[in-house]
Amino acid sequence: MSVGWLQAAAILRAGAWFLVAIGVLIAAHEFGHFWVARRLGFKVLKFSIGFGRAIARRVGRDGVEYVIGAIPLGGYVKLADEREAPVDAEDAPRAFNRRPVWQRILVLLAGAGANFLFAIVAFWLLFMSGVPGLKPVVGEVKPGSIAAAAGLKSGDEIVAVGEREVATRESAMLAMLSEVVDGGRIELVLRRGDGRATAALVVPEDRRRTLTEPGAWSDGIGFTFTRPHQPVVVGKVLPDGAAAAAGLRAGDVIVALDGAPVDEFMDFRNAVSARPGALVTLGVRRGASLISVPVTVRGERDPSEPGKGIVGRIGIAPGGEAVFPKEMRTLERHGPLGAIRPALAETWSKSALTVKFLWRMLTGDVSLKNVSGPISIAAYAGISALEGVTAFVGFLAIISISLGVLNLLPIPILDGGQVLYQLIEAVKGAPLSPRAQALGQQVGIVLLLLLMSLAFYNDLARLG
Numbered sequence: 001m002s003v004g005w006l007q008a009a010a011i012l013r014a015g016a017w018f019l020v021a022i023g024v025l026i027a028a029h030e031f032g033h034f035w036v037a038r039r040l041g042f043k044v045l046k047f048s049i050g051f052g053r054a055i056a057r058r059v060g061r062d063g064v065e066y067v068i069g070a071i072p073l074g075g076y077v078k079l080a081d082e083r084e085a086p087v088d089a090e091d092a093p094r095a096f097n098r099r100p101v102w103q104r105i106l107v108l109l110a111g112a113g114a115n116f117l118f119a120i121v122a123f124w125l126l127f128m129s130g131v132p133g134l135k136p137v138v139g140e141v142k143p144g145s146i147a148a149a150a151g152l153k154s155g156d157e158i159v160a161v162g163e164r165e166v167a168t169r170e171s172a173m174l175a176m177l178s179e180v181v182d183g184g185r186i187e188l189v190l191r192r193g194d195g196r197a198t199a200a201l202v203v204p205e206d207r208r209r210t211l212t213e214p215g216a217w218s219d220g221i222g223f224t225f226t227r228p229h230q231p232v233v234v235g236k237v238l239p240d241g242a243a244a245a246a247g248l249r250a251g252d253v254i255v256a257l258d259g260a261p262v263d264e265f266m267d268f269r270n271a272v273s274a275r276p277g278a279l280v281t282l283g284v285r286r287g288a289s290l291i292s293v294p295v296t297v298r299g300e301r302d303p304s305e306p307g308k309g310i311v312g313r314i315g316i317a318p319g320g321e322a323v324f325p326k327e328m329r330t331l332e333r334h335g336p337l338g339a340i341r342p343a344l345a346e347t348w349s350k351s352a353l354t355v356k357f358l359w360r361m362l363t364g365d366v367s368l369k370n371v372s373g374p375i376s377i378a379a380y381a382g383i384s385a386l387e388g389v390t391a392f393v394g395f396l397a398i399i400s401i402s403l404g405v406l407n408l409l410p411i412p413i414l415d416g417g418q419v420l421y422q423l424i425e426a427v428k429g430a431p432l433s434p435r436a437q438a439l440g441q442q443v444g445i446v447l448l449l450l451l452m453s454l455a456f457y458n459d460l461a462r463l464g
Contacts, residue, residue, distance in 0.1 A: 017392075019072055023049065025115065025400050026075045029407070032114025033077040037107045043080035043087070043094035050075060079107075083434075101426045108415045108422070115404030116347060122397035123343035126390060130333035133168030134324060137226045145222020150199040152223055153192065160189035167330055169225050176201075176221075177212065178353060181360050184208050212357075213367040226328065230265040233319040241315020246295040248316065249286070256283030265318045272297055276312040347401065354405045371451070412437075413444030 027049055034047050044062075048054075050069025058066045069075075080087045081096040092098060096107075136158040141147050158166060161175035179186040186201040201221060203211060211220045218224050232254040237244050254268060255261060258280055262268045272280070276299030284293050297312040334342065360366035408416040417440065425431045432440075 021392075021396055021399060023072055024396060025118070025403055026050075026072075028114045028118045028400065029111040029403060030075040030077050032110040032112075032117075033107055035114075036110035037077065037079060040099070040103045040107065041094055042096060042099060042103075042107060043091045044077060045080055046076075046078035048076050048078070097431075101422050105419050105422050108419050109408075111415055112404040112407045115400045115407070116351065118400045119347045119350075119397040119404075120343050122393050122400070123346045124339045126393060126397075127332060127334045127339035127342050128336060129390065130331050131390075131394075133170065133330040133332065134225070135328050135330060136166060136169045136172035137328060139224045139226035142219075142222040146201050146203060146220075147222035150188075150201045151197075152188075152190075152199050152201075154226075155192070156197070156199075157191040158188055159191050159196075162187050167332070173217070174349075174353060177217075178356065180208050180211050181356065181365055209365060209367055212360075212365075213369045227264070227266055228324045230318060230321070230323070232262055232265045232268045234316050235319025236317040238315035238317070241313070242295050242298045243314040243316045246282075246293050246314075248282075248284070248293060248295070248314075250319065251286075253285040254282050255285055255290070257281075259283070272314055273311045276300075276310050278312070347397075350398065350401050351405060354402060358405065358409075411444045411447050412440035413448055417444055 030047065030049065034044060037044055044064050046065045046067060048067040048069055050067075050072045051074055052069045052071040054067045055070050056068040060066060079096045080091055080094060082092065083097050087095045096104060138147075138152055138154055138156040138158070141152050141154055158172045160166060161172060162179060164175050166172040166175055176186050180203055184203040184205060186203070188199045188201065190197045190199060203221070207220060210216055234243070234248055234250055234252040234254065236250055237248055255263070257268060257271055262271070275297050278297050280295055280297060282293045282295055284291050295314050297314055299310045300313045301310060332342070357366050357370060361368055361370070407414050408419075410420045411417045412421070421432055421437065421440070431437075
């Protein structure tokens with residue numbers, strides 16, 4: 001199979017997992033609206049997953065039309081409403097416009113509520129099965145960087161950011177980003193050797209926004225976390241790749257690149273990635289022999305890394321196992337009752353951080369490059385699915401939170417905007433005029449189109 005076919009297969013796989021993810025989350029969101037509307041006595045006419053031409057349709061015994069649309073990028077629950085179409089006299093009391101304002105608001109909020117509930121359940125399952133993680137131990141510190149100026153040293157373990165205790169790299173990174181956004185001073189408590197130390201990373205105001213860009217942290221702040229040791233062993237040679245053309249074989253150990261010794265697969269990969277189109281000479285140990293193998297590095301786009309453009313690839317997969325020492329690994333596991341609290345805390349903290357970042361984007365303190373569209377989401381869906389059920393469920397939980405927060409924004413076309421309409425009606429004692437509502441809908445559509453355009457632009461920029 002050629003490299004082109006492999007890339008096409010990766011793209012198709014990512015697209016398939018994207019459809020699975022978005023389908024599950026839209027179904028959860030719309031079921032929230034549907035369930036609450038039914039419980040409160042609203043007349044439900046249609047429950048649709050997807051838009052456009054129906055590819056499957058069924059009318060239930062409850063009289064509701066259940067539909068799967070051809071465009072799987074949304075969904076809706078249609079309720080009887082006298083402002084949109086005539087309603088039979090017996091169903092008029094159940095029409096949306098006839099129900100109390102507080103009930104309408106509950107129905108509108110139920111979609112986002114279902115997304116948050118989905119995230120809580122997903123995290124609860126993860127914490128029961130065990131959430132693996134890696135301790136936030138500092139690896140390389142770049143000389144002259146913000147981290148070096150703060151006195152950070154290789155081997156330091158971050159145990160707290162500000163007053164927030166952290167146990168994993170993910171929690172440490174999110175906490176540090178939050179501190180950057182809030183003021184630019186990151187107070188760290190470190191475990192250094194057998195004792196404790198503190199460090200204060202001070203980010204200049206003119207660099208804070210840049211640090212919030214995807215992938216900018218390591219270079220901007222000046223340190224990385226420790227990496228696992230992984231020897232440069234060829235585990236698999238991809239057919240029709242540069243390595244196959246050069247005669248590399250599974251089991252070969254690469255010990256040098258253009259005469260420079262290499263003993264870490266990631267260092268080797270990064271060096272090759274930076275040389276698309278170059279002719280390199282590999283020092284290879286094959287059995288008891290040491291041979292030189294010239295390889296022409298190919299320039300490719302990697303769909304699993306949407307943030308990169310053309311990168312160098314020779315077409316090998318690692319064979320040596322990447323190993324973190326046992327003392328570097330963590331596993332948080334709870335029983336059914338014990339998992340409830342961390343699941344709630346995880347959902348709350350990630351929801352709050354999402355809201356903070358959205359607000360800071362509006363104020364200009366967070367880069368708009370953080371807005372991701374379907375291309376990036378599809379890539380991450382494919383990657384998480386390949387990593388296993390745990391990673392994919394965690395990915396679904398994060399996207400579900402984002403979907404819930406997005407739908408609560410006070411944009412008229414979204415649930416949050418419709419809630420705003422209901423609150424205005426409650427204060428006025430009468431609904432907004434049709435003209436005002438139509439104008440709001442038009443403004444909402446424009447804002448949503450601008451947001452989608454930004455998301456697509458960011459996706460394409462990451463690819464190019």
